[in-house]
Amino acid sequence: MTDAAFDPHSLPPLRDVIAQHGLAARKALGQNFLLDLNLTGRIARSAGDLTGVTVVEVGPGPGGLTRALVASNAKAVIAIERDQRFIAALQDLVDAANGRLTIIEADALDVDPVDIAPAPRAIAANLPYNVATPLLIGWLKRITEYVSLTLMFQKEVADRLVARPGTKAYGRLSVITQWCADARVQFNLPPRAFTPPPKVESAVVHLTPRANPEPAEWAAMEAVTAAAFGQRRKMLRQSLKSLGNAEALLAEAGLTPTARAEEIDVPGFAALARAHAAGVGKRA
Incomplete structure (x- = not known):
């Protein structure tokens, strides 16, 4: 008191x-x-x-x-x-x-x-x-x-x-x-x-x-945002290559390969993080 x-x-x-x-x-x-x-x-x-x-x-x-x-x-x-x-x-x-x-x-x-x-x-x-x-x-x-x-x-x-x-x-x-x-x-x-x-x-x-945050793992969210914004002027199909098959990752997340990081909202990045955490697009 x-x-x-x-x-x-x-x-x-x-x-x-x-x-x-x-x-x-x-x-x-x-x-x-x-x-x-x-x-x-x-x-x-x-x-x-x-x-x-x-x-x-x-x-x-x-x-x-x-x-x-x-x-x-x-x-x-x-x-x-x-x-x-x-x-x-x-x-x-x-x-x-x-x-x-x-x-x-x-x-x-x-x-x-x-x-x-x-x-x-x-x-x-x-x-x-x-x-x-x-x-x-x-x-x-x-x-x-x-x-x-x-x-x-x-x-x-x-x-x-x-x-x-x-x-x-x-x-x-x-x-x-x-x-x-x-x-x-x-x-x-x-x-x-x-x-x-x-x-x-x-x-x-x-x-x-946030009352109802988008489901995603912290490590995966860090990974996809680091890759995307690390080359923010490039299209995501290029900037996400460090994570594996970018095209497959983007398809799973429902995002346009020609988009750039600054165009993707939080739900979009959460979808990317879920796809990445699930192993989509990862190299064998």
């Missing part, structure tokens, strides 16, 4: 926390801090109703979004931070959260949120951009374990997650994401919203498990 006494503005300003602890952002870790509590509050609200939900945050940094999550209806917040400098800086927030905030010092790439957070669980994070995509792929593999994912990406990546077939941004990440989840861009943020300002715009994306 939410501690109604917690006010994210009751703690020292984030800029003071950064100055006190000497927390300069490290480019090598993809750190860009979001210090405007109005914006961090908006991200937390984008996660929807978190009543009874344990929220996992990745890369809390000085704690801007963390404060907003603790102030939400979330049952508890577990923040994963690999940069030891921030552990001490977050201690005042831990104390103010009255047992609802836990900090885990670790690399998020090495942690499965399912192992550390009880269900129902969600993830909310201003992701370090240099590891955002691999983190997302890992979570999508087990998307049904989460109520939702509310994540900040470079706008270019966010656009790819929600891109439609036939558009320039549509690619392998679009297919994999939309196969597993319903993805919506909530809002964009300009570089000036961050300290230090990145060179790109950012966007918050909300993802929820």
Whole structure:
């Protein structure tokens, strides 16, 4: 249950926390801090109703979004931070959260949120951009374990997650994401919203498990999308040759051999994945 006494503005300003602890952002870790509590509050609200939900945050940094999550209806917040400098800086927030905030010092790439957070669980994070995509792929593999994912990406990546077939941004990440989840861009943020300002715009994306995903195996979906988009300018009868008899594979999936990857929707790729998993077109 939410501690109604917690006010994210009751703690020292984030800029003071950064100055006190000497927390300069490290480019090598993809750190860009979001210090405007109005914006961090908006991200937390984008996660929807978190009543009874344990929220996992990745890369809390000085704690801007963390404060907003603790102030939400979330049952508890577990923040994963690999940069030891921030552990001490977050201690005042831990104390103010009255047992609802836990900090885990670790690399998020090495942690499965399912192992550390009880269900129902969600993830909310201003992701370090240099590891955002691999983190997302890992979570999508087990998307049904989460109520939702509310994540900040470079706008270019966010656009790819929600891109439609036939558009320039549509690619392998679009297919994999939309196969597993319903993805919506909530809002964009300009570089000036961050300290230090990145060179790109950012966007918050909300993802929820798809109710009735197209049946397909993960490994097969990865294989067919990798082959198809690896040579996206070529017709599928050419780009899928690495998988075996492309013509047979496409015939089984009901797809036109002269089509290109960017023209195929998620059900089409799922059909390809099922055909590939069944051994259609594979070399003897």
